[in-house]
Amino acid sequence: xxxxxxxxxxxxxxxxxxxxxxxxxxxxxxxxxxxxxxxxxxxxxxxxxxxxxxxxxxxxxxxxxxxxxxxxxxxxxxxxxxxxxxxxxxxxxxxxxxxxxxxxxxxxxxxxxxxxxxxxxxxxxxxxxxxxxxxxxxxxxxxxxxxxxxxxxxxxxxxxxxxxxxxxxxxxxxxxxxxxxxxxxxxxxxxxxxxxxxxxxxxxxxxxxxxxxxxxxxxxxxxxxxxxxxxxxxxxxxxxxxxxxxxxxxxxxxxxxxxxxxxxxxxxxxxxxxxxxxxxxxxxxxxxxxxxxxxxxxxxxxxxxxxxxxxxxxxxxxxxxxxxxxxxxxxxxxxxxxxxxxxxxxxxxxxxxxxxxxxxxxxxxxxxxxxxxxxxxxxxxxxxxxxxxxxxxxxxxxxxxxxxxxxxxxxxxxxxxxxxxxxxxxxxxxxxxxxxxxxxxxxxxxxxxxxxxxxxxxxxxxxxxxxxxxxxxxxxxxxxxxxxxxxxxxxxxxxxxxxxxxxxxxxxxxxxxxxxxxxxxxxxxxxxxxxxxxxxxxxxxxxxxxxxxxxxxxxxxxxxxxxxxxxxxxxxxxxxxxxxxxxxxxxxxxxxxxxxxxxxxxxxxxxxxxxxxxxxxxxxxxxxxxxxxxxxxxxxxxxxxxxxxxxxxxxxxxxxxxxxxxxxxxxxxxxxxxxxxxxxxxxxxxxxxxxxxxxxxxxxxxxxxxxxxxxxxxxxxxxxxxxxxxxxxxxxxxxxxxxxxxxxxxxxxxxxxxxxxxxxxxxxxxxxxxxxxxxxxxxxxxxxxxxxxxxxxxxxxxxxxxxxxxxxxxxxxxxxxxxxxxxxxxxxxxxxxxxxxxxxxxxxxx
Numbered sequence: 001x002x003x004x005x006x007x008x009x010x011x012x013x014x015x016x017x018x019x020x021x022x023x024x025x026x027x028x029x030x031x032x033x034x035x036x037x038x039x040x041x042x043x044x045x046x047x048x049x050x051x052x053x054x055x056x057x058x059x060x061x062x063x064x065x066x067x068x069x070x071x072x073x074x075x076x077x078x079x080x081x082x083x084x085x086x087x088x089x090x091x092x093x094x095x096x097x098x099x100x101x102x103x104x105x106x107x108x109x110x111x112x113x114x115x116x117x118x119x120x121x122x123x124x125x126x127x128x129x130x131x132x133x134x135x136x137x138x139x140x141x142x143x144x145x146x147x148x149x150x151x152x153x154x155x156x157x158x159x160x161x162x163x164x165x166x167x168x169x170x171x172x173x174x175x176x177x178x179x180x181x182x183x184x185x186x187x188x189x190x191x192x193x194x195x196x197x198x199x200x201x202x203x204x205x206x207x208x209x210x211x212x213x214x215x216x217x218x219x220x221x222x223x224x225x226x227x228x229x230x231x232x233x234x235x236x237x238x239x240x241x242x243x244x245x246x247x248x249x250x251x252x253x254x255x256x257x258x259x260x261x262x263x264x265x266x267x268x269x270x271x272x273x274x275x276x277x278x279x280x281x282x283x284x285x286x287x288x289x290x291x292x293x294x295x296x297x298x299x300x301x302x303x304x305x306x307x308x309x310x311x312x313x314x315x316x317x318x319x320x321x322x323x324x325x326x327x328x329x330x331x332x333x334x335x336x337x338x339x340x341x342x343x344x345x346x347x348x349x350x351x352x353x354x355x356x357x358x359x360x361x362x363x364x365x366x367x368x369x370x371x372x373x374x375x376x377x378x379x380x381x382x383x384x385x386x387x388x389x390x391x392x393x394x395x396x397x398x399x400x401x402x403x404x405x406x407x408x409x410x411x412x413x414x415x416x417x418x419x420x421x422x423x424x425x426x427x428x429x430x431x432x433x434x435x436x437x438x439x440x441x442x443x444x445x446x447x448x449x450x451x452x453x454x455x456x457x458x459x460x461x462x463x464x465x466x467x468x469x470x471x472x473x474x475x476x477x478x479x480x481x482x483x484x485x486x487x488x489x490x491x492x493x494x495x496x497x498x499x500x501x502x503x504x505x506x507x508x509x510x511x512x513x514x515x516x517x518x519x520x521x522x523x524x525x526x527x528x529x530x531x532x533x534x535x536x537x538x539x540x541x542x543x544x545x546x547x548x549x550x551x552x553x554x555x556x557x558x559x560x561x562x563x564x565x566x567x568x569x570x571x572x573x574x575x576x577x578x579x580x581x582x583x584x585x586x587x588x589x590x591x592x593x594x595x596x597x598x599x600x601x602x603x604x605x606x607x608x609x610x611x612x613x614x615x616x617x618x619x620x621x622x623x624x625x626x627x628x629x630x631x632x633x634x635x636x637x638x639x640x641x642x643x644x645x646x647x648x649x650x651x652x653x654x655x656x657x658x659x660x661x662x663x664x665x666x667x668x669x670x671x672x673x674x675x676x677x678x679x680x681x682x683x684x685x686x687x688x689x690x691x692x693x694x695x696x697x698x699x700x701x702x703x704x705x706x707x708x709x710x711x712x713x714x715x716x717x718x719x720x721x722x723x724x725x726x727x728x729x730x731x732x733x734x735x736x737x738x739x740x741x742x743x744x745x746x747x748x749x750x751x752x753x754x755x756x757x758x759x760x761x762x763x764x765x766x767x768x769x770x771x772x773x774x775x776x777x778x779x780x781x782x783x784x785x786x787x788x789x790x791x792x793x794x795x796x797x798x799x800x801x802x803x804x805x806x807x808x809x810x811x812x813x814x815x816x817x818x819x820x821x822x823x824x825x826x827x828x829x830x831x832x833x834x835x836x837x838x839x840x841x842x843x844x845x846x
Contacts (some may be wrong), residue, residue, distance in 0.1 A: 026834035027590055034825070035550060037525065042580035043166070045519040049577070051499035051512050052491035055476035056117050060480040063087050063115070063489065068516050071108025072114075075512075078499060079485045082510040087124075089140060091252075096142040101129045121505030160240040169303065170757045171254065174199075178308070194301060194308055198207075201261045209238035236305040244735050248331035249388075253302040255325060255334055259294035262571040263728035266291055266682040274808040284780050289682055289689040289755045291321050293341070295729075295737060300334060300353055304619040310691065312736070313352055313358050314338060317743035318751050324348075324382045329389035329409065335361075337381060340743070340754070342695040343370040346381060348394070361411030362394060367610035370691050372397055372603055373569070383407075387432045393417065393460070395424070395767055397607040402613040404439065405840040406460050416461045420444065423604060428455065429483050435460050437534035438468075438479060442604050449530075449543060450474040450605050451575045455479070455486060457504075468506035475577035485509065490575070491577035493545050494527040524550045527580070533631040535599050536623040541610070544573055544596035544628065547587035559643035559832040560592040560629060562669075564659075565652040566603030566612055566621045567690055572652065582821075589829055592639055594632065617681055617693035619658045622665045629668075642834050647824060650782055651813065654772075655678025657760040657790060671831045673824045677775075678782045678810055679760040679790040682776075685781075693757045696770035699745035700752050770831040772802040774820055776809035802827065 008276075036039070047068035049611040051102035055062050060079045064792040065072060074087040077497045091109040098105045105128075115126040118134075126135045129530045150707040160168040161181075165207045171184045172191075176198030198204055247255035251692045268286040273644040277684045287293060299308040314322065317340040325336040331355050339346040364371060364381065372380045380402065383392040391414070394405045404417040404424050417437070422444035427568045429438040438457050443450040445467070456465040469477055473490035480486070491497040495513035503509045517525070517807065528547045535542050549558075565572025573595045574581065585594040598621030600613030613620030625646075633641040646669045654676035659665045660672040673761065678684040683695065729737075742751035773794075794801050804823055806816045813820050 005353075012153065017813070027518065028642065028837065029589040029825075029829035029833055030549065030551065031833045031838070032588065033549065035587050036523065037550065037580075038585055039580040039582075039589055042520065042525070042584075045523070046518040046579045047359060048513070049515050050491070050497040051475060051487060054115075054489045055478075055481055056121050058481045059121065060482050060485050061121070062480075062582065063117075064512075066513055067116075069519065069523040072110060073104075074112070076111070076511065077479070077510065079503075080822045082501060084510060084512065090134065090139060092140055093135070093142075097128055097133075100133070100142060100144055101131060103129060107394065133742075153527065159419075160237060160242050161391070162245050162247070162254075164244050164247045164254075165249060165833075166250060166251050171243060171245060171256075172240045173203075174240045178204045178243060178618075180302070191821050198258075201264075204256065204258055205243045206242040207239050207241045239444045246326070248327050249506050250331050251303075252298060255298065255300050255327075256308070257322065257325070257651065258296065258297045258299070260729060261294040264292045264294065268780070269785055270780060270784065271807065272778060277798045282778070282780075286780070286783070287686040288684070289686050289757065290691075290695065291686060292293075292755045293686070296320075296322050298322060298325070298336070302331070302353070309353075309357070313356055314349065314351060315737070315739055316347065316738055317341065319347070319710065319753075320743075323379055335383070337379075338410065338494070338642055339381075341690065342697075343373065344689045345704040346371060347693050348381070348412075362407065362781045364398070365398060366397075366607070369607065369614050370694070372607070372610065373691060374727075380508035384427045384430060384722065386430060386435055390432075391460075393427060393430075402607075404437075415463075417458065417460055418424065418465070421606070422450075423606075425453070425604070428660065430480050431483065438483060440466075440477075445470075445472070449575070450541075451478075451543065451571070451602075453572075453697050466506070468504075468798075469502060470506065478616055483699065491515075493574055493577060496577050511570070515577070517579060525579070526550055527577075528584070530663070533596070535629040536627045538600075539597055542597045542599075542624055542628050543571075544594055544631070546594040547581070547583045549588050549590055552589075554638055556638060557640040558590065558592045559645060559828075560594060560632070560640055560641070561645035561647065561828060561832070562625055563585065563593060563595050563623075563652075564625065564648040564652075564655050565601075566598065566613070566655045567603075568613060569603060571597045571604070572648075573597045573601075573603035573715075585821075586825055586828070589825060590833055591645070591828065592636075596628045596631070598622075614691065615694040618760070619655075619662045619665070620653060622659055624729065625659070626665060627666050643671075644669050645673075645828050646678070646830050647673040647675070647828075651678060654679055654760065654783075654786075657773070658763075660769055661760055661763040661766045663766060666766050666768050671771075671828060672769065673772045673827055674787075675776065675813075675820065675824075676782050677760070677773075677786060679786045681753070681757040682759065683783055683785050683789075689755060689757050693755065696754045697744060697751045698754060699741075701748040702748055759789070761793035765797040767794060767797070767799045770802070770827070772804060772827050774804040774806065774824070776806040776811070776813055776816075778807075778809055781811040 011289040019598055025358045035593045048066050051064045052769060054064055062077050063075065065074050073090065076085050076087045076271045077085055090110065093110060094105045111128045112126045115124055117124055121135055122138060123136045127148045128269055130148045132148050134145055136717065152261055153556040157361060161172050163170045169180065172179050173266045177196060177452060180194055181191045182189050188801060192195050195204065245254045246253045250287060266285050266287045267283050269595060270282050271279050271771045298314055300311060301308045314336065319341040323337045323339065328350055334351045334353060337346055347360050350359050350361055357502065380395050383394055385392045390409055392407055394407050395402060399511045402423040403419055406414040406417050408414060422441045425440040427437055427439050436457060436459050438455060440453055441456055443455050445454065449472060452472050455477055457468055458465045468486060469488045471490060474490050476489040478487045486502040486503050489497055489499045496517050496811040498507045498514045499512040500509040509750065528545045531544050531546055533541065533542050533544065568642045583595065599609055600620050603610045629644060630641065633639040646656050654670045654677040656674035657677050657679050659669040681689040740747040741749055744751050771793055773787055775784055777784050790802055804820065806813050809816050826838045829838060
């Protein structure tokens, strides 16, 4: 009996000695492999990816630097020939720099930065070891110019004038108002004050001389050729700034805009809890969806007039935006684009300054969707003139695809320059004499990815496109100044970068470089794999990329994690080659990591694709993610569809939160990490929600008595300031600005904007899986309230979740990002692999 008890005890001890992972079948995260292929380690064994286009002055020659296993070299490319040669004798340069700096420098690692060509390309200047040098390329001599730090300290005097093209007149702003100075017979006349009503929040420009940042604005104008630039700034002009305005070519007029934000409070705050000795409140401006916005005035001044002339007739819609303001064929004509606030209508108009008449040249509208804002929400709608006063090119999605159209100067349509089921993206260059253009296009070539870019050349009068850089690749291409050559850098997610110089017909004139990844491959590195699946409609192609562990075992079942960004200004799916993508390291722990697109995720396809998520900003992309992953699991037996993770930052954090909370996706995605997500788009930027979810309105009858107390900028009563002081718009000004019906309603009605974007907090009670909410408290892009509101809702719903606060950091987490990534990776390892060893083991991944 005693013997049996001893044997049993030994058996129990033996079982206890077996690692927990072996007992449960838990898969251990491979931290060692992940560290081997960290971004820092990968960067040590790869070369420069591609050639940067440093065109030399206005010539077709270029220079570039290249680093690989043989060191760093500087090259000169001369298209005539063509030939590539060293920019200089590297050994001689090393000897000269060693002599000048007193430090040992080798030819393979020249510390040259900020290189520039000067004097007709006969010499270069650069910085090395904090010293500025000039090098004569002909006689190979080096001259020391001075310490780089001293040059930085010798800043040019602040320019406070906007000069006419011939410098015979200039404008400046002081204490919010405009002043004009003219020169007659070589004599500078006294300044003339053009405006008197400028105040804070209704200003042409102002400056506190104790504030080095100033408020100088932007815009056109030329610098003077006089010799006072190196003199100290007199106290008499310390408060003057250069306003944002543009002169006409004939020197006779300028236009200028002014915003009126009096009575509008769009302040937001974050608290710097790490500030010493006391936490500090940091204030910044942030317009939220539906907030009142500044009224934008447009003025013209013509020399000889007593004052500016306002152009209120350009206003068609309440809260509209004025863009692309420019002079027409003469200083008697002003052209601009007015766009309504919901981004559904715009006009390209011309104002006759002699009689004030407004003529609409082109109108665009989009029903049940928004007009294209461009990647990054730029402006796709802008006229590109073949010559001043002549025909212009206009981009439009009027057929459902982005294309270019040729219009006469008066706006009449001549014909389409591009057409078909593909997208003309940008006009790269125009040859006005030959009436030839170069454009970038996507999706035109059969069998290629819709995201593969190409440069095309075509005459505008009889369009016939010539493809200049063939191949199914992502690209970073640049036309030479004469457009006779193209520096073409191309790659794919699974093909390293190659750089070539092409001639004007697209033929390869010179092979320049190819990215060397041989040392990386020797370590066992493998590229990600691109794939195509169908969207939830069963028709639309969705593109994606897959990363596998480099110790991949086809007989093993792996959890799958989706790295997401919903768009719509970016697909969130990489096209070009990257040897150290963020998804790669996570995959090495023992996951299949994928990027996968979704309808509504990119502006670079059709208008239908781009606008798919309109008025459904919270979860429009999740159905395509889910069915895409299901197709991958059916295609590849090594994917374990029962263990699905998801993560993303910013918009990707918002999408991750929705995936974990919105049925039926909360049953499919079991683990999520949402970082700095805009979980409540009602407290995110106005442009994001209003463009992509949709700003609607209702027409409200005007109550004359009540309306007489309304602020001219107010659309919903939130900015109520009716008195005639500096804090609000005077009633007579507000009435003068009122558009009958606000451009949308009956003349006796006004618009009330309405927007209510569904939030992740609304569905917090639906959480089933494991969710980590990570955010930073200094984020002035996606305010911390977005995450805090979700956290509050989860607590109120009695849900268990993880929260990670990154104190003192802005939107990107800054130096704490590596800590966040470690915590994210541990979270997936614990809840998808069942491996929580990192909680008890000291695993050094640095």
